[in-house]
Amino acid sequence: DTGVSQNPRHKITKRGQNVTFRCDPISEHNRLYWYRQTLGQGPEFLTYFQNEAQLEKSRLLSDRFSAERPKGSFSTLEIQRTEQGDSAMYLCASSVDGYEQYFGPGTRLTVT
């Protein structure tokens, strides 16, 4: 069991650029979640997948954000036309059904 992995670990981009992050969940986990964490706060839910179906989205997930999990394995989170307010740590987690969630190391995004 290699745990949840995320790439890249750090991303610096200029305002207005598009960025894409990848998450590889624990192999037998059917649920995959994306969270965002800003400085001094706890993580906040963005969206989740059960297998390849995206079943829930938070109000935090604006139209500039899109997530996919095309074959029910890895997932990507894309942010279009980045803004400085998008600077945060983006965390991915996975679980078997609704049970214990395990988190990846996160992707730290800085928008300049």
Added chain:
Amino acid sequence: GIQVEQSPPDLILQEGANSTLRCNFSDSVNNLQWFHQNPWGQLINLFYIPSGTKQNGRLSATTVATERYSLLYISSSQTTDSGVYFCAVKTGANNLFFGTGTRLTVIP
């Protein structure tokens, strides 16, 4: 949505001391997890404890679901215990709701 409050917000301990961290939540939950976030941002699972008591080495946790709180006990603290401790709960929704955390600093 559900409110999750953690106390104290900050805690400074001498190495070897014991501590208790508290998590209060405003509604019924079906899951509760405790995490330790290390300085690099990784969330490390400590306990999955929707109810009852569990122990793992120097750490233990108790959740009293009917009274809507959970406690995390750290005994004989070490400098490596430093970091932020989060409580996170799940209701009927599928995502975790996190508290604002307790920042623990253990001084040698």
